[in-house]
Amino acid sequence: MLSRRTFFTTAAAALTVPATASAEEAMKLAFIPQENPEKLLGDIEAITAWLSQQLEVPVTGFVTFDHAAAVEALRNGDADISFMGALPFVLAEDQIGAVPLLSEVYRGQPSYAGRVFVRKDSGIETLADLQSRDIAFADPVSESGYLYPLDLFVREGLVADAGDADRFFGQKFFAGGYQQAMQAMANGLVDAAGASQYADLYLTPKQQAEVKVLGESEQIPSHAIIARPGLDSGLQDRFVDAMLRLNQAENQYLLAYLYGPDGYVVADPKAYDGVRQMARRYGYLK
Amino acid sequence: MKHLIASAFIGLLPLNAGATAIEEAPWAPRAAAYRLSLFMANLTPVPWEKIENNWTAPAPGSAVAVEALSRVSGSDAQDIRAALAAEDRQALFAAITTALAKGILQHLEAAEATLGQPEAAFEVAQSAALYRAFEDGILAADKQAAHDLGRAWLVLNSSLGSSGILDNGAQDPNVARFAEARTVIVEYIETNYLPSVFVERGKLTPAPESAVRSGTPVILPATLPPGSNISDQRELPRLVLQFEEAGEDEANLPLVAYGDMLFDSPEIFGYPARDLGIACSTCHNRSDVNRDFFIPGLSSHAGGMDVDSSFFNPMFNDREDDHLDTPSMRGIRFTAPYGRDGREPSLRRFVRNVIVTEFAGAEPTPFQLDAMVAYLRAFDFLPNPQIDEAGLLTDKASEAAKRGEVLFNTEFAGLGDRSCASCHTPDRFFRDGQTYNIGSAEPPFPGGTATPFETPTLRNVNFTAPYMHDGSLATLAGVVDWFNDTKDLGLDTEQRADLTAYLQAVGDGEEPYQRFEGRDSVFRLSWEELTTFASTLDTLIPMRDAENIAVLIDTVAPDLAADASVMTNQNAKPEIYRFAAILQAVGDASATGDWAEASRQWDAFKTMQAEIDERMF
Numbered sequence: 029m030l031s032r033r034t035f036f037t038t039a040a041a042a043l044t045v046p047a048t049a050s051a052e053e054a055m056k057l058a059f060i061p062q063e064n065p066e067k068l069l070g071d072i073e074a075i076t077a078w079l080s081q082q083l084e085v086p087v088t089g090f091v092t093f094d095h096a097a098a099v100e101a102l103r104n105g106d107a108d109i110s111f112m113g114a115l116p117f118v119l120a121e122d123q124i125g126a127v128p129l130l131s132e133v134y135r136g137q138p139s140y141a142g143r144v145f146v147r148k149d150s151g152i153e154t155l156a157d158l159q160s161r162d163i164a165f166a167d168p169v170s171e172s173g174y175l176y177p178l179d180l181f182v183r184e185g186l187v188a189d190a191g192d193a194d195r196f197f198g199q200k201f202f203a204g205g206y207q208q209a210m211q212a213m214a215n216g217l218v219d220a221a222g223a224s225q226y227a228d229l230y231l232t233p234k235q236q237a238e239v240k241v242l243g244e245s246e247q248i249p250s251h252a253i254i255a256r257p258g259l260d261s262g263l264q265d266r267f268v269d270a271m272l273r274l275n276q277a278e279n280q281y282l283l284a285y286l287y288g289p290d291g292y293v294v295a296d297p298k299a300y301d302g303v304r305q306m307a308r309r310y311g312y313l314k
Numbered sequence: 315m316k317h318l319i320a321s322a323f324i325g326l327l328p329l330n331a332g333a334t335a336i337e338e339a340p341w342a343p344r345a346a347a348y349r350l351s352l353f354m355a356n357l358t359p360v361p362w363e364k365i366e367n368n369w370t371a372p373a374p375g376s377a378v379a380v381e382a383l384s385r386v387s388g389s390d391a392q393d394i395r396a397a398l399a400a401e402d403r404q405a406l407f408a409a410i411t412t413a414l415a416k417g418i419l420q421h422l423e424a425a426e427a428t429l430g431q432p433e434a435a436f437e438v439a440q441s442a443a444l445y446r447a448f449e450d451g452i453l454a455a456d457k458q459a460a461h462d463l464g465r466a467w468l469v470l471n472s473s474l475g476s477s478g479i480l481d482n483g484a485q486d487p488n489v490a491r492f493a494e495a496r497t498v499i500v501e502y503i504e505t506n507y508l509p510s511v512f513v514e515r516g517k518l519t520p521a522p523e524s525a526v527r528s529g530t531p532v533i534l535p536a537t538l539p540p541g542s543n544i545s546d547q548r549e550l551p552r553l554v555l556q557f558e559e560a561g562e563d564e565a566n567l568p569l570v571a572y573g574d575m576l577f578d579s580p581e582i583f584g585y586p587a588r589d590l591g592i593a594c595s596t597c598h599n600r601s602d603v604n605r606d607f608f609i610p611g612l613s614s615h616a617g618g619m620d621v622d623s624s625f626f627n628p629m630f631n632d633r634e635d636d637h638l639d640t641p642s643m644r645g646i647r648f649t650a651p652y653g654r655d656g657r658e659p660s661l662r663r664f665v666r667n668v669i670v671t672e673f674a675g676a677e678p679t680p681f682q683l684d685a686m687v688a689y690l691r692a693f694d695f696l697p698n699p700q701i702d703e704a705g706l707l708t709d710k711a712s713e714a715a716k717r718g719e720v721l722f723n724t725e726f727a728g729l730g731d732r733s734c735a736s737c738h739t740p741d742r743f744f745r746d747g748q749t750y751n752i753g754s755a756e757p758p759f760p761g762g763t764a765t766p767f768e769t770p771t772l773r774n775v776n777f778t779a780p781y782m783h784d785g786s787l788a789t790l791a792g793v794v795d796w797f798n799d800t801k802d803l804g805l806d807t808e809q810r811a812d813l814t815a816y817l818q819a820v821g822d823g824e825e826p827y828q829r830f831e832g833r834d835s836v837f838r839l840s841w842e843e844l845t846t847f848a849s850t851l852d853t854l855i856p857m858r859d860a861e862n863i864a865v866l867i868d869t870v871a872p873d874l875a876a877d878a879s880v881m882t883n884q885n886a887k888p889e890i891y892r893f894a895a896i897l898q899a900v901g902d903a904s905a906t907g908d909w910a911e912a913s914r915q916w917d918a919f920k921t922m923q924a925e926i927d928e929r930m931f
């Protein structure tokens with residue numbers, strides 16, 4: 029599942045920068061697919077070229093099928109580093125000991141929220157009004173596109189747990205992504221959508237004016253860049269230093285090749301405690 | 315009115331983007347080729363070669379750079395090729411519709427076979443990506459069917475199950491529910507997009523067969539094909555207005571402000587431009603050129619199009635595929651005549667020509683023309699310290715440019731014993747107001763005469779690539795080479811470099827693009843522009859000019875709301891929606907002749923503007 033991006037189609041390619049060091053020192057980056065795989069391939073080429081130059085080792089990148097495939101690649105050593113949402117990260121951490129290195133800063137914040145959206149003309153004013161109504165979430169393995177918006181209903185005492193959600197709502201859908209969930213709500217296929225606080229930007233400007241926010245979850249750590257366990261600590265440190273140089277004015281243009289954050293900060297593993305608790309509470313972690 | 319050209323979007327463009335907030339999501343290759351085929355097959359004459367290219371080469375707007383035909387089964391590909399070879403619109407429609415419909419069903423079948431595995435989600439996504447090509451046709455023809463199908467797609471995605479992350483968070487698929495939803499989609503597609511014979515269609519659209527067969531008119535919204543880009547360009551040109559340079563505020567010049575609004579208003583155009591949200595400023599971005607503007611089938615390349623095709627005004631169709639490079643409007647009061655062919659000496663009459671003839675708009679009122687001309691006449695060139703008022707180089711220019719200046723003023727036999735400066739006269743803004751046939755165009759038809767084109771200004775030309783009337787030369791160096799080769803100027807490599815350096819010195823300009831930083835955002839620019847437009851209500855309401863108020867409100871209120879999408883301060887979006895609603899209330903009251911209420915709402919608007927101004931970025 030893509031947390032801030034809609035799965036559109038896949039493209040797989042490995043882009044190799046001419047080696048400047050031994051293959052043992054090479055670094056492999058896994059990228060999660062986004063709406064425009066052609067653009068992503070170009071982006072990977074640009075960013076791996078820059079990183080190769082910065083790290084003085086060949087850096088390659090490839091597009092994975094989804095988060096699960098990226099984690100699999102980290103496990104079997106096909107990837108050293110991957111871009112990852114907060115929930116898939118804590119699941120990967122639990123399974124293979126993945127390490128968080130960096131967090132995205134987006135619109136000035138290293139965190140964001142999940143929201144429940146409804147149409148303004150729906151007559152729905154509270155979360156309780158959604159009883160027996162239909163809701164579209166993005167994906168079952170999504171923090172802001174499922175777990176955190178669902179948790180709003182639990183905190184209100186409307187829903188006991190994930191299983192109970194099917195009793196509370198008329199129908200609970202997983203639309204396949206933020207955009208699909210939001211469009212389903214905006215087009216009247218469902219009454220509400222649970223998605224990222226920025227998901228209304230997937231709607232047309234006209235539709236954006238026609239929706240409102242019914243509730244906002246607690247903060248979720250923003251997307252992370254994570255490493256496989258056992259990655260050479262020296263290389264890992266140099267990678268982090270290089271990525272932090274993207275915050276410098278002269279390098280900021282490169283952020284457009286990396287899902288467009290404002291920049292990066294060093295990840296704080298404690299920042300994911302809330303996600304870990306949430307994952308345990310809803311049965312994602314044993 | 316900001317309009318977006320498709321039903322699927324990627325989301326916000328980067329914050330240096332223009333006013334249109336959303337970028338169209340790329341299309342599946344077959345879906346892109348299908349929609350491009352429909353669009354182009356409805357043009358007169360049909361550009362068969364371009365349609366063929368959409369299937370045999372990666373199509374514009376396609377998500378993956380593959381040939382659409384390579385994704386089509388052998389027999390279907392054969393049918394498409396045969397229809398293209400026969401140049402048969404109906405056969406083409408049947409072949410491509412069948413191919414797409416089969417693709418939808420095949421991917422659904424593959425999804426059902428792989429339920430519970432990641433491949434199932436991929437196959438459903440592929441199927442949905444093809445269905446997108448039919449979606450607006452179904453919605454226009456049968457809202458209930460569109461709703462039922464939309465729900466079915468939701469059920470499909472919800473029944474796939476998930477393998478989670480290495481089994482963490484895994485969910486089982488719901489096979490029965492998936493099969494039920496798949497049946498809904500399969501039956502509809504088979505009935506409406508895989509009939510044994512398609513009804514003969516005058517206009518090719520994705521409307522379902524049952525609706526076409528019933529004879530009920532299906533009103534489809536105006537759309538542009540995949541790969542189109544009518545958004546403001548990524549780097550907004552800096553707008554230099556004469557009165558602003560002199561310290562005057564546009565809000566104090568209601569005629570100019572109203573003209574500025576009209577320049578940004580699709581309301582003055584006719585169908586389909588108005589419905590697509592196209593305005594003068596769509597192509598002539600902030601007095602300059604929208605270098606990103608592109609419509610496949612109408613544009614040879616970005617930054618221009620065939621303005622006299624059958625699409626925007628069938629009556630104006632010259633039946634020639636003749637892309638024109640969009641000219642900059644900087645300094646337009648100095649650059650008559652107008653039109654690349656210099657057909658119109660009067661700016662006022664040329665504006666009327668664009669509105670009525672090119673874009674099928676209603677006859678503008680004298681006041682509207684006055685207002686637009688007043689605004690256009692304020693466009694200035696970017697300042698350029700490398701030249702003085704007489705167009706001579708200053709000491710800020712390079713030595714190479716100075717050597718080039720000499721060449722520029724040198725007479726050549728190949729130019730009829732004239733110099734470059736004879737036509738691009740430095741003290742006349744590097745143009746002479748004449749038209750010439752310099753051999754840059756072929757006759758429009760065998761036995762015809764090549765069209766002469768006007769001498770374009772060289773001021774700020776560094777920012778208006780590509781060059782020539784059709785944008786056929788990518789660089790100024792290419793232009794120098796073209797003249798050298800076609801006019802036998804005999805310039806060596808160094809001389810051509812010097813002449814190019816001169817053109818670049820003359821064509822330069824300070825701060826060519828708008829800079830955005832912090833609160834000085836894209837939205838802030840829109841906010842100031844739109845509230846300036848609204849300020850004309852101070853003049854229009856006392857005049858009780860309901861007609862012009864209506865145009866203003868229909869332009870500004872939706873734009874305000876739409877532009878909220880690009881706010882950096884997303885928390886202030888709801889205030890913008892309320893603000894736009896107050897403006898709409900002014901228009902509603904004006905339309906019913908309730909001038910007291912119009913005044914009251916207008917006062918409320920101004921009060922709110924003052925209150926929220928600080929947060930508007």
